[in-house]
């Protein structure tokens with residue numbers, strides 16, 4: 474196949490979206506944006522991006538940030554391991570070795586020649602301008618269609634083969650722009666849901682899936698694994714001091730985040746839930762618990778089917794691992810994962 478980069482880059486320079494991390498493409502900005510965009514659409518990620526940078530404007534600030542604050546800045550984006558991993562790297566490296574920035578003259582057509590040591594990770598190519606590939610879901614989709622290749626893109630061997638192809642086309646003079654152009658083409662033209670917009674595609678004349686009429690069936694993905702259904706009982710306990718929040722364990726699902734008190738893999742009656750709270754040291758008022766609307770949350774491998782009860786309590790100390798959080802504290806300090814979206818208003822309401 475002829476080299477795709479001239480047509481791709483011409484299209485990219487004429488059609489790319491103006492995005493803050495492109496207008497000011499320091500390695501930190503590009504790196505942060507790419508971590509955010511791994512599981513989030515650009516339009517949804519942008520407000521978080523601005524908020525994050527306002528609070529943590531550079532790598533030293535990121536490295537020094539408390540985990541609680543880090544989670545709060547990420548609240549609403551989900552997949553919190555992304556932000557923990559984001560912080561791990563500068564904490565492991567010498568901060569000064571990562572505190573690189575592109576010169577102010579860096580433009581999209583003059584890729585950032587940063588000489589810093591941000592190693593590995595999805596944003597290295599765009600952040601550093603070095604000739605290495607950035608192969609995300611967008612790029613895999615474009616290449617599986619371009620070559621009409623139905624290899625399973627979740628298979629590491631297939632991904633390596635696709636990566637080699639991406640590298641074959643990468644122009645030495647503009648590796649960062651090339652990587653971004655591929656991602657942009659995948660996001661705007663060779664789209665994931667619905668039919669690709671082939672009539673707008675700068676690579677249409679080369680595309681083998683378009684010629685074969687197979688674009689819609691590519692890329693091939695493994696059939697999703699069946700999810701485990703887990704019943705969860707949760708208690709929204711409110712007192713004059715606020716709502717009772719419990720911190721999740723440091724490892725595992727939703728690690729370190731906050732939740733209403735809950736019991737996984739258990740379906741409890743209101744009386745049983747009250748007795749469990751009493752065993753924790755939380756005494757609720759004797760009025761009947763109110764059953765809340767059932768809700769579900771789907772993780773990649775588990776589906777939580779939640780039944781909630783509302784309890785009232787007098788002022789009392791919080792048990793170990795729990796806090797009474799006022800609505801203001803809940804808004805400013807404690808990160809509640811999206812799994813509890815259905816109960817968020819109730820949790821944030823004062824007694």
Ligand code: SF4
Nearest residue numbers: 663669671674677680
């Ligand atoms: Fe994707 Fe269509 Fe372009 Fe092929 S021609 S790369 S299927 S948008």
